[in-house]
Amino acid sequence: MPEFLDLHSRTTKVLRALADEAMRANGLHYGQHHLLAALWEQDGRTPGEVAAKLHVTTPTVVKMADRMTASGLLVRRRDERDNRLVRLWLTDAGRALREPVEAGRRDLEEKVTAELTDDERAALLATLAKVHATAERLVG
Amino acid sequence: MPEFLDLHSRTTKVLRALADEAMRANGLHYGQHHLLAALWEQDGRTPGEVAAKLHVTTPTVVKMADRMTASGLLVRRRDERDNRLVRLWLTDAGRALREPVEAGRRDLEEKVTAELTDDERAALLATLAKVHATAERLVG
DNA sequence: GGCAGATCATTAGACGGCAAACGACCCGAG
DNA sequence: CTCGGGTCGTTTGCCGTCTAATGATCTGCC
Known part of the structure; x- marks a missing residue:
């Protein structure tokens, strides 16, 4: 070895x-800190942008965002200009x-x-x- | 950070x-090499022994052993003296x-x-x- | 000799990761 | 104006890892 x-x-x-x-x-949970850090640095990033920042794949971010949305750390909102995009926004709990x-x-x-x-x-x-x-x- | x-x-x-x-x-797959290495070093170890050797938990080894048994790398056999124990044995494919x-x-x-x-x-x-x-x- | 506690493997369920398939949407070339 | 290719997020399904709960078996004490 x-x-x-x-x-x-x-x-x-x-x-x-x-x-x-x-x-x-x-x-x-372990990975949630990384996702939060990406949003602390710049709120409203898309899943793809977060994935690139964290060097993980998009599905990984989507799954984590699911759980974190459920636990009230962030919210999903569609981009107004480009409807393909989703933007992740911190809640007060996430910022705190x-x-x-x-x-x-x-x-x-x-x-x-x-x-x-x-x-x-x-x-x-x-x-x-x-x-x-x-x-x-x-x-x- | x-x-x-x-x-x-x-x-x-x-x-x-x-x-x-x-x-x-x-x-x-990634983790299977570690399990095989434990058996190359000493064949017929129990899931618990392998887990200790690899610094992982027993359920992790059990799951991996499930898949590796299915793919023909090893076989499960109960210990003859102590029926609680299971021993993992390499197949020719696993040894090869x-x-x-x-x-x-x-x-x-x-x-x-x-x-x-x-x-x-x-x-x-x-x-x-x-x-x-x-x-x-x-x-x- | 039998029962209580200890010891094992297994199952169940969650999380973080990946690849592949899918579906919605945008945009530019005709 | 339309349509095809590109860009997204999402779904699905797998692997490795953990904790907690379950079930089978052994062992030592009375």
Whole structure:
């Protein structure tokens, strides 16, 4: 079992569990934070735009938007000019989560990198970015 | 959006896509390789043992075993001494995949780390392992 | 020897992800 | 003006993952 791939996937699992836990504290599921973040940055995006921003497929966003609409975090409204488009708008409840969720996110980042020196942290970011770029070229 | 968490999750997505693609070349789905690897290492493990080895839950293994039994990669057999236990045994088809799958895995590891120097690679492994350990302590 | 509690696998149901098929809508070329 | 091709969102169906509930079996204690 290749060292890096194995270590990376194990790390993913643990980080995912922690992120899930942190989001549940705000009444959210894991992926919902990402969709909200896209709307916090710019409200009224379409599912396709959100999907591109999050690097996921459109159906994924549609499904998440279904659940989040049901739980009152956002509303769907058709674009007035182009009737093919749907725009996702935050509700007050969706907007209200921004501060606590972003705080939880920063807190988690802090905690998992707490045992690294500044140099280690910088090197980790740079090297991982290199791997990411290489991988992206392979998949594209 | 925290730098490391964000970069790590983007990397995960791309690596996952590449791994998926590599496994599909062998007629496998992404997760099935891990289950097979557990049995290549030691055939006849129980679902619970496999789950522990892979750091996933037992139901996950049960579902995967369902599909893999259906596609002829392994067979279920009850333990003779303890009838609560089920043991998963590789078929010839399951055993035959070992070489090509492991080769594809090594190939992917090589490719995504190709642009790193030896030092960078070593540092990446060490630092990521540190983060992993820290995170694991947080979740445990 | 029998019953209560522990141990296993399985089922049920939810979520995040993907690909493929479908349907509604827009727009530009005739 | 129309019609065909392109652009969207949605539906469907699958995989991997989790938690919670269910059911079967073993084991130790009385």
